[in-house]
Amino acid sequence: MKIADSFVVAAPVERTWRAIRDPQVVGACLPGCEEIEAVSPTLYRARIGVKLGPIAAKFAAEVEVLEEEPPVRVVTVTRGEEGGRASNLRSDNILTLAPADDGGTRVSYEADMTVTGRLGKFGFGVMKKKAQSLASEFAGNLEARVNEAASGG
Amino acid sequence: MEFVRPDSIEAAVAALQAEGAACLAGGATLVAMMNADLVAPERLVSLRDVAALREASRRPDGTVVIGAMRRHRETAEETDLRDGQRVLREAAAQIANPPVRNMGTIGGSCAFADPAADYPPALVAADARFALAGAEGRRTVPAGDFFRDWYETALEPGELIESVILPPAPAGTVGSYTKLARVAGDFAIASVALALGMDGGACTHLAVAVGACGPVPARRRDIEAELLGGPLGNAEIGRLTDALAEAFDPVDDVRASAGYRRRVAPRMVRQAIGEAMQKLGETQ
Amino acid sequence: MTGEPVTLPVTLRVNGAERPVAAVAPWTTLLTVLRDELGLTGAKRGCNQGVCGACTVMIDGEPVRSCLSLALNCTGRDIVTVEGLAPAGALAPVQQALAEGNAVQCGFCTPGILISAHALLRRNAPLSVDEVRAGLSGNLCRCSGYKKIVEAIVRASEARP
Ligand SMILES: Cc1cc2nc3c(=O)[nH]c(=O)nc-3n(C[C@H](O)[C@H](O)[C@H](O)COP(=O)(O)OP(=O)(O)OC[C@H]3O[C@@H](n4cnc5c(N)ncnc54)[C@H](O)[C@@H]3O)c2cc1C
Ligand code: FES
Ligand code: FES
Numbered sequence: 001m002k003i004a005d006s007f008v009v010a011a012p013v014e015r016t017w018r019a020i021r022d023p024q025v026v027g028a029c030l031p032g033c034e035e036i037e038a039v040s041p042t043l044y045r046a047r048i049g050v051k052l053g054p055i056a057a058k059f060a061a062e063v064e065v066l067e068e069e070p071p072v073r074v075v076t077v078t079r080g081e082e083g084g085r086a087s088n089l090r091s092d093n094i095l096t097l098a099p100a101d102d103g104g105t106r107v108s109y110e111a112d113m114t115v116t117g118r119l120g121k122f123g124f125g126v127m128k129k130k131a132q133s134l135a136s137e138f139a140g141n142l143e144a145r146v147n148e149a150a151s152g153g
Numbered sequence: 154m155e156f157v158r159p160d161s162i163e164a165a166v167a168a169l170q171a172e173g174a175a176c177l178a179g180g181a182t183l184v185a186m187m188n189a190d191l192v193a194p195e196r197l198v199s200l201r202d203v204a205a206l207r208e209a210s211r212r213p214d215g216t217v218v219i220g221a222m223r224r225h226r227e228t229a230e231e232t233d234l235r236d237g238q239r240v241l242r243e244a245a246a247q248i249a250n251p252p253v254r255n256m257g258t259i260g261g262s263c264a265f266a267d268p269a270a271d272y273p274p275a276l277v278a279a280d281a282r283f284a285l286a287g288a289e290g291r292r293t294v295p296a297g298d299f300f301r302d303w304y305e306t307a308l309e310p311g312e313l314i315e316s317v318i319l320p321p322a323p324a325g326t327v328g329s330y331t332k333l334a335r336v337a338g339d340f341a342i343a344s345v346a347l348a349l350g351m352d353g354g355a356c357t358h359l360a361v362a363v364g365a366c367g368p369v370p371a372r373r374r375d376i377e378a379e380l381l382g383g384p385l386g387n388a389e390i391g392r393l394t395d396a397l398a399e400a401f402d403p404v405d406d407v408r409a410s411a412g413y414r415r416r417v418a419p420r421m422v423r424q425a426i427g428e429a430m431q432k433l434g435e436t437q
Numbered sequence: 438m439t440g441e442p443v444t445l446p447v448t449l450r451v452n453g454a455e456r457p458v459a460a461v462a463p464w465t466t467l468l469t470v471l472r473d474e475l476g477l478t479g480a481k482r483g484c485n486q487g488v489c490g491a492c493t494v495m496i497d498g499e500p501v502r503s504c505l506s507l508a509l510n511c512t513g514r515d516i517v518t519v520e521g522l523a524p525a526g527a528l529a530p531v532q533q534a535l536a537e538g539n540a541v542q543c544g545f546c547t548p549g550i551l552i553s554a555h556a557l558l559r560r561n562a563p564l565s566v567d568e569v570r571a572g573l574s575g576n577l578c579r580c581s582g583y584k585k586i587v588e589a590i591v592r593a594s595e596a597r598p
Pocket of ligand 2: 486
């Protein structure tokens with residue numbers, strides 16, 4: 001399942017990049033993210049909860065940075081395991097930053113996601129909509145964060 | 154996991170206040186999800202013994218109240234649903250197959266809020282309201298606000314659906330439910346719930362809700378209101394279908410692609426209105 | 438947090454007899470109790486999702502899915518399985534009709550088909566092909582022998598007094 005979209009943040013590329021590479025900022029913006037820790041500069045661990053109607057899942061996830069080209073591109077892989085309940089998630093992600101017209105930054109993302117195990121039985125159609133809506137919530141949160149940081153100096 | 158079988162709405166609401174508690178109605182969705190290991194509620198609150206939830210009644214003004222535990226088969230045969238309200242009967246009759254209709258309930262279907270389910274568009278087109286009961290008391294929510302997002306409703310934790318309330322439909326209106334599915338009894342690829350009234354070539358009542366084309370039923374009351382009092386020709390119906398299409402956000406799934414749903418739904422609306430006009434003895 | 442499952446003893450009325458079961462967990466389905474506890478293996482587990490109909494039984498006279506019915510929710514109800522359609526050793530008219538019409542291939546769907554057909558035949562009137570097809574729409578036959586199944590049931594409905 002592939003999702004791709006982009007959004008514009010009203011902050012220059014450099015500042016947006018710093019926010020995106022700061023696990024605490026990303027953790028705070030990611031809907032359902034309960035904790036995040038940096039194991040190394042290129043490896044993070046997080047606990048993420050997702051809910052779809054009555055179905056709730058908690059993943060122990062690892063995000064590994066595979067390639068980066070500051071401040072414009074980062075390639076990551078996310079692997080998630082649902083404690084003991086036999087669902088696995090993998091997502092290959094590419095994030096690119098480019099200057100937008102008005103001095104802001106266009107953030108584009110592409111993710112190729114697979115879910116196997118019990119949650120894999122649930123239709124992909126709606127899962128994709130859910131992933132898209134989580135992504136746009138993330139975008140909104142990130143934008144608010146970056147702008148807040150900007151106005152706070 | 155615990156199992157309780159309260160015998161009143163109050164006792165059911167009290168039992169639902171525990172963390173991880175869930176209502177069990179017909180089980181047609183909940184038990185299937187438990188079997189697939191998708192959910193494991195910590196407490197099942199069976200509504201089977203709550204007699205008040207199993208009743209349906211018609212008030213003198215034509216309002217029909219359907220208890221949450223009324224099964225699809227009963228609703229499909231509900232003679233109290235008249236005129237435009239019949240949209241709900243037709244929807245119920247097209248759900249799944251006889252054994253599932255003998256089990257599944259209107260409360261369970263609406264609480265689960267499957268975007269391809271048949272009741273949500275029918276209830277939105279019927280201008281129905283949901284009567285909810287929770288620890289804080291009772292409240293009613295219009296169907297259009299009850300369905301919120303993919304599998305999300307206005308139900309708060311610890312709240313249950315008590316009944317669905319259909320306002321009287323103007324006499325002489327017709328209600329219809331058209332469902333496109335791969336085979337009879339499958340979930341809809343797209344569906345159209347309609348209530349229509351015409352008088353001497355002028356539209357007197359119009360409600361169209363499209364199902365399975367987005368997270369919640371699509372309805373455009375603004376355009377419907379503008380079309381009241383005038384003829385319903387190609388141009389008018391086109392305005393409505395164009396507006397409805399703006400509200401679509403369909404999925405690609407095993408039943409059909411999003412693109413197919415976008416193409417077929419407006420034609421289904423057009424056809425449903427045409428057929429309803431024929432029933433009313435009106436020409437387009 | 439699953440905790441200790443709270444199992445309960447239940448007594449189910451199956452094919453006219455009271456059948457006690459010592460410990461049933463909340464998530465245990467009627468199908469599981471019938472097959473694993475009561476030795477009534479007529480109802481089959483095809484999908485466990487309500488789709489195939491192989492597990493269809495009658496509760497209070499109506500065909501339902503036993504795989505979607507929780508056993509603890511079935512107390513005080515009348516459950517009839519395919520084993521209860523006729524006295525031991527005999528065949529109910531609908532069973533006779535399916536046998537005579539060669540309407541059974543592997544037989545996996547047959548118990549569910551018989552329950553749905555039995556409910557249809559209770560109407561006591563000759564049935565059309567369309568009525569039978571609608572009545573059986575919740576029963577899938579993987580051997581795909583629908584034609585003979587439908588014909589046999591139509592014939593059984595015509596043969597009734
Ligand atoms: C093979 C098959 C085919 C189907 N085809 C269709 C179809 O074509 N169209 C269609 O619309 N549906 C279809 N369904 C779904 C069917 O209509 C279900 O009956 C319905 O979705 C759930 O109703 P239920 O009473 O069985 O609820 P349950 O499965 O008991 O409960 C469903 C959910 O609602 C909650 N709940 C139940 N009652 C209440 C209440 N009163 N208040 C608050 N929460 C409550 C439960 O906690 C649970 O989360 C199909 C199901 C099957 C198995
Ligand atoms: S096993 Fe119950 S319907 Fe398939
Ligand atoms: S006879 Fe084999 S499944 Fe029907």
